[in-house]
Amino acid sequence: MDNDYKIKIIALGGLGEVGKNTYVFEIDSKIFIVDAGILFPDSSLLGIDYVIPDYTYLVENQERIQCLIITHGHEDHIGGIPFLYKKVFIPVIYASGIAIDLIENKITDDANFASVTIEEFKSSTILKFGEDLSVSFIRLNHSIPDSFAVVFNTKIGSIIHTGDFKIDLTPVGPRAEYEKLTALNGKCLCLLSDSTNATVATPIQSESRIGDNLNDMFSHIEGRIIIVTFASNIYRIQQIIDACVKSKRKMCVFGKSMESAIEAGKQSGYIKAPDEVFVKAEMLYMYKNNQIALLCTGSQGEPLAALSRIALGIHRFVKPERGDTVIFSSSPIPGNQESINKTVNLLFKRGCEVIVNSPISDTHTSGHGSQNDLKLMMNLVNPKFFIPVHGERHMLNVHRTLAIECKIPADNILIMDNGEVAVLTKNKIYIDSKVQSGDIYVDGTGIGDIGATVIGERKVLSEEGVFAIAFSYSSSNKTLLAEPSVVSRGFIYMKSSTDFTNGLTEYAKSIMTSHLDEINDYNQYDVKRDIELKLQDKIKELTLRTPIVIAVLVDLDKEYSR
Numbered sequence: 044m045d046n047d048y049k050i051k052i053i054a055l056g057g058l059g060e061v062g063k064n065t066y067v068f069e070i071d072s073k074i075f076i077v078d079a080g081i082l083f084p085d086s087s088l089l090g091i092d093y094v095i096p097d098y099t100y101l102v103e104n105q106e107r108i109q110c111l112i113i114t115h116g117h118e119d120h121i122g123g124i125p126f127l128y129k130k131v132f133i134p135v136i137y138a139s140g141i142a143i144d145l146i147e148n149k150i151t152d153d154a155n156f157a158s159v160t161i162e163e164f165k166s167s168t169i170l171k172f173g174e175d176l177s178v179s180f181i182r183l184n185h186s187i188p189d190s191f192a193v194v195f196n197t198k199i200g201s202i203i204h205t206g207d208f209k210i211d212l213t214p215v216g217p218r219a220e221y222e223k224l225t226a227l228n229g230k231c232l233c234l235l236s237d238s239t240n241a242t243v244a245t246p247i248q249s250e251s252r253i254g255d256n257l258n259d260m261f262s263h264i265e266g267r268i269i270i271v272t273f274a275s276n277i278y279r280i281q282q283i284i285d286a287c288v289k290s291k292r293k294m295c296v297f298g299k300s301m302e303s304a305i306e307a308g309k310q311s312g313y314i315k316a317p318d319e320v321f322v323k324a325e326m327l328y329m330y331k332n333n334q335i336a337l338l339c340t341g342s343q344g345e346p347l348a349a350l351s352r353i354a355l356g357i358h359r360f361v362k363p364e365r366g367d368t369v370i371f372s373s374s375p376i377p378g379n380q381e382s383i384n385k386t387v388n389l390l391f392k393r394g395c396e397v398i399v400n401s402p403i404s405d406t407h408t409s410g411h412g413s414q415n416d417l418k419l420m421m422n423l424v425n426p427k428f429f430i431p432v433h434g435e436r437h438m439l440n441v442h443r444t445l446a447i448e449c450k451i452p453a454d455n456i457l458i459m460d461n462g463e464v465a466v467l468t469k470n471k472i473y474i475d476s477k478v479q480s481g482d483i484y485v486d487g488t489g490i491g492d493i494g495a496t497v498i499g500e501r502k503v504l505s506e507e508g509v510f511a512i513a514f515s516y517s518s519s520n521k522t523l524l525a526e527p528s529v530v531s532r533g534f535i536y537m538k539s540s541t542d543f544t545n546g547l548t549e550y551a552k553s554i555m556t557s558h559l560d561e562i563n564d565y566n567q568y569d570v571k572r573d574i575e576l577k578l579q580d581k582i583k584e585l586t587l588r589t590p591i592v593i594a595v596l597v598d599l600d601k602e603y604s605r
Contacts, residue, residue: 200232508533
């Protein structure tokens with residue numbers, strides 16, 4: 044009977060990408076969601092705030108959803124919760140420790156989420172969903188406290204989803220529960236494991252080593268310190284606070300996300316600091332530079348973050364000075380190196396010293412396990428089947444190779460794409476079908492109303508500009524009533540290109556004139572498109588550029604009759 048028992052595993056986000064982690068487990072016809080993350084857009088997604096998964100499958104099957112389980116409190120695992128709740132009814136969210144505080148900070152001020160139920164789990168919690176199905180948790184180490192692996196205990200074996208983790212034998216916070224992992228050795232039917240650092244062969248430094256290095260730096264730097272890190276790295280924030288206390292410096296915090304993270308850390312007890320160590324920005328003038336450390340957002344060169352505004356000299360309270368030391372206690376996220384370099388160059392130009400993470404300085408360590416950590420995880424639980432998750436495609440492929448080195452048969456390893464349905468039985472694993480998946484763009488308050496066409500138009504506007512021409516005409520007299528009005532933005536500077544502009548205007552005017560005898564309410568759009576396409580071809584012929592061309596046709600007979 045057990046040989047016919049099937050479990051389905053679906054990733055709506057998190058495969059082929061670093062972010063947007065949303066995994067669906069279907070067991071006994073019950074649906075369990077693990078994590079609901081966002082993906083931060085790269086520079087090609089102009090104007091987009093976040094990318095979230097397509098939740099269509101969950102909408103269509105929401106009556107079977109039992110719960111949403113959160114592995115830890117990073118944005119790529121919890122950032123999608125407000126958007127998911129707008130689409131799908133979730134009976135309960137299970138989360139632990141600081142993740143609860145961070146989730147509540149997202150939804151507390153919105154009346155739409157008043158009915159959200161959040162229940163806390165501990166590492167000892169066992170959730171029962173019938174006679175042969177339970178969910179348990181294993182504490183692991185990551186760059187944020189309260190990070191857990193999720194274990195689905197089924198009648199054909201256990202399925203382990205690691206969440207994000209690294210092997211840290213001298214962690215800053217609680218130690219990982221390795222004994223729980225080894226207890227599952229021989230019982231683990233399938234392992235889903237974090238692939239973020241699968242391509243990294245060198246060992247990952249312990250978080251405690253970074254704290255020692257920061258203490259040493261703070262004690263030797265003579266001027267003002269400006270330090271940036273990820274707001275979500277609660278352990279690092281505590282280490283920076285400790286370094287301030289030991290070096291007798293006051294700390295001033297800049298950045299809303301950093302302030303929120305510190306508040307959440309205080310609520311959960313992971314951030315401990317005497318009140319007198321913090322000073323408000325308005326009070327900075329009272330202290331000498333060697334008595335101050337500024338903790339800022341902007342480790343990725345974000346244009347509106349505190350460090351970027353400081354580097355540009357436009358921050359309200361802080362102007363960079365010669366003698367300042369800026370410490371990057373972070374590593375670049377792929378795609379952000381150019382933005383970081385611009386910020387670093389600006390800081391050097393203003394006379395600052397800049398320290399970035401390197402084998403010499405050691406100001407940051409990753410929260411994700413490298414190759415030996417990933418191999419150790421596989422050896423501890425000895426899974427029958429393996430699915431690498433949370434990573435770009437080349438990361439998943441390398442993780443597959445590591446699994447084969449750990450003696451997991453190649454046929455028992457499944458590399459999936461978002462939306463593919465993996466079927467797991469007692470004796471085999473395979474891809475059965477595919478559900479609707481993809482990227483949904485969040486732009487301001489709009490969710491999903493921005494598609495690839497709009498993104499493409501924004502890209503053209505940013506690179507080629509826009510050329511607009513407006514005609515006023517009389518449909519009854521079949522005549523133009525005035526010279527066309529022309530506007531150009533990001534394409535040409537009209538005052539210095541009069542001859543070129545006049546030539547395009549006359550060309551467009553001749554096209555419009557040729558349509559005057561036939562234009563009416565029903566074909567006005569066709570006339571408009573004809574002008575736009577022909578004018579675009581002419582511009583490309585003359586300039587080799589392709590701006591967006593917009594033609595506006597106004598029938599004044601119709602306007603006056605209203």
